[in-house]
Amino acid sequence: VKTNNGFKVVGPSSQKVAFAQPDEKVVYFDLEVGDINGIGKVTVTATSGKEKASYDVEIDVMNPNPVTVNYKELVLEPGKSATIGWEAFGVSGTNKAVLEVSSFPSIDFNRRLDYLIQYPHGCLEQVTSGAFPQLYLADIADIDQSRKNKIQKNVTAAIQKLSQYQVANGGFSYWPGNMTPDDWGSSYVGHFFIEAERKGYALPMNAKKQWLAYQSKTAKQWRYNEGYHNDFAQAYRLYTLALAGSPDISSMNRLRETGGISNESKLRLAAAYALAGQKNVGLKLLNQSSIEPDDSRYQYYYYGSSERNRAMALETLLLLGQKEKAFAMANKLAKQMSSDQWMSTQTTAYCLYAISKFAQGNGPKGIDIQYTVKGKSATITTAKTFADRVLSADGKTVSIRNNKKSTLYVKVVYSGVLPIGQEQVEQRGLGTDIVFKDRKGQVINPSVLSQGTEFIAEVTISNLKNESVDNVALMQIIPSGWEIVNTRFTDFGDFADNKVDYTDIRDDRTNFYFPLKANESKTFRILLNASYPGEYYLPGVQCEAMYDNSFLARTQGQWIKVVR
The missing domain is CATH 2.60.120.1540 (Jelly Rolls)
Structure with a gap:
């Protein structure tokens, strides 16, 4: 056995096996993983007399x-x-x-953009946010051709992936496979599609046409519901229709005359009027509004924050030709973006988008x-x-x-x-607990397990606050020596019927996405198999509310063994 720097052979690197007749036998070599990130390579060579055969195995070292x-x-x-x-x-x-x-005052473009690109979850909003700001990087930044090629590849891949979220009526669901369109997300994807098309990217056949039909129909059917604060979503929908060159003036007028709509809705509607060629109406709405967001009710429902809403206000100011106010707003956003302040994917993407729009013609x-x-x-x-x-x-x-x-x-x-072992342990707003059990429900110690053992990981997440939280993401990464048994394709399909919005099962981890009521706890079960002998690291539990940084939990991991 030979390896590259990804592995080191511990003990003898060659062994002899004798056969009295045609047969097969298993021999074991101990490999120690190198302290690197990359592709490890193992070459296995078998020699008998004049015959020789070899096989290369590439393994991700992560x-x-x-x-x-x-x-x-x-x-x-x-x-x-x-x-x-x-x-x-x-x-x-x-x-x-x-x-x-x-x-221009730093907006921490690379750090913020890398956060979007490396974000491990893949809902509709996050896939869109990862690609959206990349459309404008070449407009404001001095970048080489290789990075331009990488951006083109990223944006094209995002467009193709987003087409999988489109449902029959033309809207887009929050998770692939869901049949219900996401109100805000459908407008956000359409916004991205329009801007991408203007940059020369090809959209999936009929995707834009079906989306426009959905937006137009939904805009006409819209009725104000104060309980859901749905005026902001309608304002964004009307903005996207105007951006696409199909403004719905009657629906815009109806929203403008609706009493009790939010400050953010007025600003977004002002942008829609500007795009529709009625800048004077947009300016009237601007004068009736504050460019500083003042109502947190409208942030959480639509993946937003005060900073995201400021970025949307900056875009409105640019469309209405308010250069001085836009400059002041851009400086305020730049200061927040260059700080250590946490921002969600939606906030990060829209801030980068709005600042890029500003930088193209100002400053x-x-x-x-x-x-x-x-x-x-x-x-x-x-x-x-x-x-x-x-x-x-x-x-x-x-x-x-x-x-x-x-x-x-x-x-x-x-x-x-x-x-490994130096991960940062944090807890705020969420409690975590993980217990391992055998198939009979008896608690077991996962530190040392026999090869072939089938067992269950039970992860419990608790909301420690007296308030509900949506879009919670639980990520449980498993050691390389264990395998996840995907119960959706086995006879054990009902045993792990986890009540979630979406489940993402991969080779090395299971991700669950779900809401939590005030002080509620939920338990998730993962069926595992101790498959490969060796010593491995079991990472801690990672759980967060994707749009609220006051809910976060990361625990310490531990070393485990699988023995023959």
Whole structure:
């Protein structure tokens, strides 16, 4: 047996097997996994007399811990020089460092965009959010052709994936396979499709036509329901129809004359009127509104936040030609985006989208710097607003000189994956408990299990607050030596009838998505099999509310063994 740097053979790397007649036998080699992330390769060679055969096996070597990101930043005045230092951390092969330079206050574009791209869950909103801001990166940033090609690949893949969420009536469901369209999500996907088509991307056949028919029919059938705060969703729907060149003026007028609609609805409706060529009506609505979001009721129902609603307000200000107000709003958003403040996928994507729209036609442009890493110097000269360059992760320092006559905003974003056992344990708003049982329901210790043992993991998630929470995501990653028994395709289909909105079963993990009422607990059961002898790491439970960072739980993992 031979390996690359992904594995190391522990003990003898060759063994002899004798056969008195045609037969098959099993021999075992102990392999130790290297401290890397990547593809491990094992070559098995069998020799008998003059005959020889070999087989290559490629195995993913993955650290289950999430990427940890940090940054250092400074403001560089005209003609000045400065140095930024950082300490690389994490497992070898996961370390990255990127130099970001902007002529506009930093919006942390790469860190925020990477968060969207690496987000592990795949609902309608998150797939859309991962691709949406990438449409505009080349417009505002100095990026090379390879990154442009990667963006094109990402956006095309997202468009194709989203087509799987479209249901018979033309709307889009929150999870694939669901038959009910998601109100806000259907408008959000359509918004993305329109912008992508304008950038030259091909949409699935009839997808846009069916979506337009659904939006138009739903807009006409809409009735105000104060209990569901559905005026904001209607305003966004009407905005997307206007953006698509099919404004529904009568429905827009009906919403405008409806009493009690929210501030956010008025601002979104103002944008719809501007797109429909009635800017004067849009300005009247703007004057009746506050550009500062003031009603949290309208955030949670539609995956939003105050920052997301500010980003939508920024877009409205741009459409109505309110440059001074737009500049002030863009600066406020940039400050929030460059901070450590948590943002959901929806908030992150819409902020990046709105700031990109702003940067295309407003604000200072142009970058001219010289930077030095490990004794090697390079320059960045561009007319774009933003530029970045990948640095050597172990460079530790970078010196930058600003050759422009305007202020530049400089940041080094560095990241890595923490070693096994060093994951960050957190708990707020959610309680977790995991118990392992045999098929008879008796509690067992998973530390050492015999090969072939079939057992059950019971994970209980508790809402510790006196308020309900939607869109909770539970991710349980399993050790490489265990296998998930997908009970949907076995005789045990009913035993794990977990009450969830959606279940995503993969080779190495099971994801559950569900709501929790105030102080409610839910238990989820996963059927497992101890399949491969060896010592492996069982990651802790990871659970979060995808749109509310006050609900989060991560627990410590443990080492387990599967024995023959």
